[in-house]
Amino acid sequence: xxxVASETISVEINxxxxxxxxxxxxxxxxxxxxxxxxxxxxxxxxxxxCGACTVQLDGQAIKSxxxxxxxxxxxxxxxxxxxxxxxxLNALQxxxxxxxxxxxxxxxxxxxxSASHLLEQNPHPTExxxxxxxxxxxxRCTGYVNIVEAVKAVGEGRS
Amino acid sequence: MSTTxxxxxxxTVLEKGAIGQSIPRKEDRRLVQGQGVFFDxxxxxxxxxxxxxxxxxxxxxxxxxxxxxxxxxxxxxxxxTGDEVAIHTDPFFEMSTPPGANIKDYALAVGKVRFQGExxxxxxxxxxxxxxxxxxLVEVEYEPLPALVDAEEAAxxxxxxxxxxxxxxxxxxxxxxxxxxxxxxxxxxxxxxKRLHFHRFSSTxxxxxxxxxxxxxxxxxxxxxxxxxxxxxxxxxxxxxxRCGIDKLRFVTxxxxxxxxxxxxxxxxxxxxxxxxxxxxxxxxxxxxxxxQHTANAHGNERTFLxxxxxxxxxGEMTGFKVKAVDDCGAFPRYEPLGCIIWAQVxxxxxxxxxxxxxxxxxxxxxxPVSPNRGYSRMQHLWLTERVVDIVAAELGLDPVEVRKRNxxxxxxxxxxxxxxxxxxxGDYARSLDIALxxxxxxxxxxxxxxxAARGKLxxxxxGSTLDSGTNNFGQSQLLNPELQxxxxxxxAMVKLDIFGEVVVTLGTVPQGxxxxxxxxxxVSDIIGCSPEQVHVRPGHDSFFNSSAxxxxxxxSQFAVTGLGAVKGAAELLRDEMIKLAAFVxxxxxxxxxxxxxxxxxxxxxxxxxLPFMALGAxxxxxxxxxxxxxxxxxxxxxxxxxxxxxxxxxxxxxKLTLTYASQIxxxxxxxxxxxxxxxxxxxAAVDDCGVRVHPQIVEGQVHGxxxxxxxxxxxxxxxxxxxxxxLTPNFYDYHVPHTMDMPPLKTGYVxxxxxxxxxxxxxxxxxxxxxxxxxxxxxxxALRSEGAxxxxxxxxxxxxxxxxxxxxxxxxxxxxxxxK
Numbered sequence: 013x014x015x016v017a018s019e020t021i022s023v024e025i026n027x028x029x030x031x032x033x034x035x036x037x038x039x040x041x042x043x044x045x046x047x048x049x050x051x052x053x054x055x056x057x058x059x060x061x062c063g064a065c066t067v068q069l070d071g072q073a074i075k076s077x078x079x080x081x082x083x084x085x086x087x088x089x090x091x092x093x094x095x096x097x098x099x100x101l102n103a104l105q106x107x108x109x110x111x112x113x114x115x116x117x118x119x120x121x122x123x124x125x126s127a128s129h130l131l132e133q134n135p136h137p138t139e140x141x142x143x144x145x146x147x148x149x150x151x152r153c154t155g156y157v158n159i160v161e162a163v164k165a166v167g168e169g170r171s
Numbered sequence: 172m173s174t175t176x177x178x179x180x181x182x183t184v185l186e187k188g189a190i191g192q193s194i195p196r197k198e199d200r201r202l203v204q205g206q207g208v209f210f211d212x213x214x215x216x217x218x219x220x221x222x223x224x225x226x227x228x229x230x231x232x233x234x235x236x237x238x239x240x241x242x243x244x245x246x247x248x249x250x251x252t253g254d255e256v257a258i259h260t261d262p263f264f265e266m267s268t269p270p271g272a273n274i275k276d277y278a279l280a281v282g283k284v285r286f287q288g289e290x291x292x293x294x295x296x297x298x299x300x301x302x303x304x305x306x307x308l309v310e311v312e313y314e315p316l317p318a319l320v321d322a323e324e325a326a327x328x329x330x331x332x333x334x335x336x337x338x339x340x341x342x343x344x345x346x347x348x349x350x351x352x353x354x355x356x357x358x359x360x361x362x363x364x365k366r367l368h369f370h371r372f373s374s375t376x377x378x379x380x381x382x383x384x385x386x387x388x389x390x391x392x393x394x395x396x397x398x399x400x401x402x403x404x405x406x407x408x409x410x411x412x413x414r415c416g417i418d419k420l421r422f423v424t425x426x427x428x429x430x431x432x433x434x435x436x437x438x439x440x441x442x443x444x445x446x447x448x449x450x451x452x453x454x455x456x457x458x459x460x461x462x463x464q465h466t467a468n469a470h471g472n473e474r475t476f477l478x479x480x481x482x483x484x485x486x487g488e489m490t491g492f493k494v495k496a497v498d499d500c501g502a503f504p505r506y507e508p509l510g511c512i513i514w515a516q517v518x519x520x521x522x523x524x525x526x527x528x529x530x531x532x533x534x535x536x537x538x539x540p541v542s543p544n545r546g547y548s549r550m551q552h553l554w555l556t557e558r559v560v561d562i563v564a565a566e567l568g569l570d571p572v573e574v575r576k577r578n579x580x581x582x583x584x585x586x587x588x589x590x591x592x593x594x595x596x597x598g599d600y601a602r603s604l605d606i607a608l609x610x611x612x613x614x615x616x617x618x619x620x621x622x623x624a625a626r627g628k629l630x631x632x633x634x635g636s637t638l639d640s641g642t643n644n645f646g647q648s649q650l651l652n653p654e655l656q657x658x659x660x661x662x663x664a665m666v667k668l669d670i671f672g673e674v675v676v677t678l679g680t681v682p683q684g685x686x687x688x689x690x691x692x693x694x695v696s697d698i699i700g701c702s703p704e705q706v707h708v709r710p711g712h713d714s715f716f717n718s719s720a721x722x723x724x725x726x727x728s729q730f731a732v733t734g735l736g737a738v739k740g741a742a743e744l745l746r747d748e749m750i751k752l753a754a755f756v757x758x759x760x761x762x763x764x765x766x767x768x769x770x771x772x773x774x775x776x777x778x779x780x781x782l783p784f785m786a787l788g789a790x791x792x793x794x795x796x797x798x799x800x801x802x803x804x805x806x807x808x809x810x811x812x813x814x815x816x817x818x819x820x821x822x823x824x825x826x827k828l829t830l831t832y833a834s835q836i837x838x839x840x841x842x843x844x845x846x847x848x849x850x851x852x853x854x855x856a857a858v859d860d861c862g863v864r865v866h867p868q869i870v871e872g873q874v875h876g877x878x879x880x881x882x883x884x885x886x887x888x889x890x891x892x893x894x895x896x897x898x899l900t901p902n903f904y905d906y907h908v909p910h911t912m913d914m915p916p917l918k919t920g921y922v923x924x925x926x927x928x929x930x931x932x933x934x935x936x937x938x939x940x941x942x943x944x945x946x947x948x949x950x951x952x953x954a955l956r957s958e959g960a961x962x963x964x965x966x967x968x969x970x971x972x973x974x975x976x977x978x979x980x981x982x983x984x985x986x987x988x989x990x991x992k
Contacts, residue, residue: 056377057461061902109200118376154876
């Protein structure tokens, strides 16, 4: 018998329900980027190290390149496009801009998703806690100084 | 853990305006919402996805390539091999003199592979996954050859990579300024260092390379939606190879996920995409995989320094040095041999020595080709000068701070002409060092040593004095090859006032995170009298916008000079015309008109004697019947900024090789665990002097980023090859770039010495000169002083190397010899 090559999945992303037939081997990140066309989620490596593809799945920050699309069947996902309601930047997005926590902006969506998850779990994190929460996200531009500062500012209500 | 202390040391008073202020970045709003447009985000109907078939061998003959099984797969659109490339294209031009000039570099391997990961064929299919599957079906038969992984071995020519060149040596030459033999003869001490090695790494931008390429059959024109950071020069490489005019290649970029020089040599891949797009009659898309980026895209130059001899006077004055440098450019020169001369922009480093001889050789090896990498070629040489200073200081018992201050070029000597005719435009290195020392609490050094010792740790203090030379004079290429027809530099920009009063700016530059939209708006708003929010700077680059010049791009630390110089020039042309037009409409003399707050108005005139920008834009563009025939304003201006260098002296190998010199003085404290060799940076300060800071927050961000790259390179990042030429660090598992937990507290400070030669008094500063590598090597050597005083001989010092130095200090000490009178 031939193995199943594709499956129809149903996934909620940023409050919208998507039903699509996907290849069984399709990575979740490719489903999000190529099938649903939410290109804010990025790809920076093939090994799960860089975190550019971080999204929130059922409330957990996950690397969407480390998961198959079929595994996300029935899940609720939030991507960077789901952060700003009606184009109004949320406090964390605004803080990233205020603190110059981004340069090229390629790692930024993943950073925002990891940091959002941290702040939801721990609204007033220490610098040590911020650094631990973001150690799965690589940034090659900023040296992390201003990213950590931006998250800290939100936690301290300064943003 | 991190604190950022800004020490205000402003040496200049800026005019009131947007320049000098950290206004909100225009780019951020889209980027924090995931609305940036990177090349991989662009979709076209009917796109074919490309996967490259790559060599598993570092050096091998290609016996045969069979694509039939791949072509038979349902959904495969087509393939291309090296044989087809050799028919339809010409080799890329080489910049070297022979033997390097005779190298034949095609877009795909032809007949032979010369590095692991070299593309030998490409497959195009309906999806990325299918293209990858099909690529696995391509049968390539290889006949392996011995691999060369060491440039000194390669220089012996026992095995030759490029038969048509007949030698592995790409370029060699001697640079001799002053009289180093006399300096050594007159020295009180001569310090000899047998070998120092600057390792191979790269900035590994988080976004890999790639492009979506469309071909228009009717016009024979290609459009490349891509992330090339130097499309002006990219087109100069590609058009002759593709046998087309340069205007047939349209480069478009918007957001680029970091580049750092690593996206300059993309032309081989892009030529393959152009050929496939034409052959298959459909858009083709290629996104590089991370492993391919590490294995086969672009590494920084690896360089070995041999037989260094330094002349030192009894009072600690260093009068000169000589060295043999062997540079490893990997399998193909591509941007090389420019690295054989670029270092000469900073020949004496931060120091006043006048007698310098460098015997420079560059060789090919069976490793990935190099390309410019943040700090390109100068960083390697500056690392040498800092190693020399620290080794001399340690061996002669001189204080590392005092010996630097004694030998630094002094602020009062600026502008300072180096022994090879370069001009350091401004700077105050001693003052910068003082600020750095203060930031790390240097006065408490002894106390901190004792404190570390009490915890079983070795504390080390290090300095990295470095320069970021910016705005290249391409004329330096003629010092390598007098036949080359490149010199000077240029960049273009356009500024227009549109029909509804919109101020629109188009740049020739290719930003990758440096905030060009923001800083360009600051410059324009100050000149034409409006707010930066009123200025729309088009994101990215489009070579069909007519705003680019031959050297357009974002590289070599120059935007603040060339990019903003072009913006300033165009804005001034627009301003003059707006004044002229307002004077005509308001029936007032031009001198009476001022531009402010988005209006052209009569100074001290009645309130109604004012025209909003919208009125000016509308008159010229849509309501111009009343303008007289001899007055034809366009309100649309293109300006090409061209720095003045004059010609270089080919005989003496002298000239103004670059325009501006930003300085970066870093100081740090490290603690080493003697049991493991683990190094922890416990205090770190970087003091930058880039003249006028157009946007201080962006400048500081660049300092942070360059420091992070340097820390990664100094402690972890290393492209290690085994003897067969297999890369052992081909992804982010094995190639460890700094994460949040790896970054120490960073303190920054600045000095502002305005450049007398740049349009805004600003200097390029983004590359950072590898200051952190120098500082950390310096600190590690200092920390190990009490453990047999080993010499830090390599630019990369992960714990295993530090541990080895602790175990066998003598082995490294054998590298140094001091002769005193």
